[in-house]
Amino acid sequence: MKLPLSLHRLWAIVAKEFIQLRRDRITFAMMVGIPVMQLVLFGFAINTDPKHLPTVVLDADQSAYSRSFTAGLENSGYFDIRPYTGGVAQAEQGMAVGTIQFIVSIPADFSRRLVRGEKPAVLVEADASDPSATGNALAALASLNQTVLSHDLTGPLAQLNSAPPPFEIRVQRNYNPEGITQYNIVPGLMGTILTMTMIMMTGMAVTRELERGTLENLLAMPVHPLEVMIGKIIPYIMVGYIQVVVILTAAYFLFHVPIAGSLPLLLACVLIFLAANLAVGMMFSTIAKSQLQAMQMTFFFFLPSMLLSGFMFPFRGMPEWAQVIGSALPLTHFLRIVRGIMLKGNGWTETWPSVWPLLVFMAVVLAIGLKRYRRTLD
Template identity: 35%
Template sequence: MKKNKVPFNFQRFIAIIKKEFIQIRRDPFSMRAPIGMTIMMMVLFGYAVNTEVDHIATAVFDQSKTQQSREYIDKFESTQYFVTKYSVSSEDELTALLDSGRVKAGIMIPADFATDLKQNKSAQPLLVIDGTDPTLARTALNSGVLISNHYSVDLREKFLNAKGMTDMKAPGVELNTKVWYNPNMDNNKFTIPGLVGLILQNITVMLTAFAMVREKERGTIEQLIVTPIKSTELILAKLIPYIMIGYGAFLLALGICRWWFKVQILGNVFLLLLLGALFVICALAIGMLISTFARNQSQAMQLTMIIILPSVLLSGFVFPLEAVPVWIRPISFLIPLSYFMQIDRGIILKGIEMNYLWQDTLALVVFLTIILTTAIKRFKKSLD
């Protein structure tokens, strides 16, 4: 005999929201943890985190297209520091790649590169660097200048040996450099915006991961079993109070980022607030999904750590994704925080708009839909 489907009831939905607010008010941890953990982690991580990198995704704009320019590019490609990902045909293409974060450095070789060398002049290519990650930028700057100097010395030695000359009047290369987005390569400007997303995820996932488990351990789940409440009503109603708490933590972290650490938001603040709300809901949905698997708080904590630890290492917070080994890199695409890192740092440090962020935004929407749907389907009004 088929059971009659119970329609969505808005009155029941509001009642569950009120009940959840009352439960949060009775649980001091739920009120104090977001504020305390946000301040503590922002300060500790903000001063303690350092990063290192050894591979840099690079785009090349070769206007010379000569044997000399190809040899010069080969010097960069033969090192462990630069990996050529794109060859572009205009400065606008190179700029777009840097804005989108697909490359972290760009080599621009002028059209008269080979001509200058043949005329015993110093050619002047340009190395453009994404300065949002100061450690990466310093590595690119130092190694780029070093590689170029070595090439220049080799070029002069070959020229002098061929001419039988002993003076240093010979062609060479003078590499010009520009650091975009973070010219002073301030480490805080890279770390602090990333912390906003990392701390936001950790706090919100932990809060909702214990939501359903708390119902089971306190026995209040039994009261829900005998009601006609639907899974959709229960899950969404439980999320709403935590959305408000999580978004409050996001605003607090953003405020510390701006006024404590003096990191200016170069992009659209309202876009950041909107996409931040999307990530808050996505992170809360992850915690709610965990709570449908866990039978007790110990299990919930273990599952939460399984989510949190990989996201610290593989989201781009510590290591640039380009430096992550190829066989591990696909895991980062399964972590919602990876996409919010691009959004967060893109708006704060680069000032980019939605036309560069729509793919990351779409990924968050897809993750939210899948995770929330799975959590609703997994919930069963039973003690099993």
């Protein structure tokens, strides 16, 4: 029996596939680039145990004990004490914007009551909108009151060292008191889904014209490039809003995620974010030669967006360089906006620091896209 398979024919197909693969440079680059990117991101950038979280200590006591406690926080590695002179209100503002993760308040009578054995309390407020970012730090905190003052409490005070601990640490989880993960994930998911779909759809919308040959006709008509770009963006803004409504409805009724802030403000910020992503799609479409390439570029952009934005892994856990890259991505800022408005009830003043980077990003991308847009077939 002779097999109906021929090595020659098999080889002919293998050889042809290789030639085609070699000609399609972008696909090849993606095949190499995406694993490398994943390795770097997962291997170096992502850290599920974030340390050095920005912390403000409001020390009203200013005693040796309070300073020891502060030093103890810093030594745990989880808390990065920032020099701070402002009041409580300013610190709260910092937490709303997202620049401060913990606020530690040591009362004025801390050392007096400590010495008397009255077990004073220290208040630690945590930004718990992302439970995974604060979880380990809070766990480390729990045992701190046992050990941190053991060197200070000598002589007659040594008896205070015995259990129970000499003072109490009261933790207040702001914005997400029960530490529910959905509160963090669901609003974040909105940004991720929008990034993915918006970039891919616009990217493909323009390359489709190129692929099917309809672009030649479009260019032969007296139409301005901006008319084409905006005309292609508007339908997808509407699609984006439909997605937002679906996600918000599900978030509210299905996952019971609160919407603490103003809904109109959220929807206005969504518009900016949608436009920024659509501009990215437009820019990709001016580079990609086929719909497949547009899709690959979308993934190339989507991957770091998902991993470095703080959606899946705490932003503060990443090394400096990864945070810099993350800050250049629109999703990073959008996540802060959405979580800020939905969980923290942020208003316009707390939102603005995350809005302007989106505007800058959009302007830059749109400019590149317009510059690259083909007015002619040259």
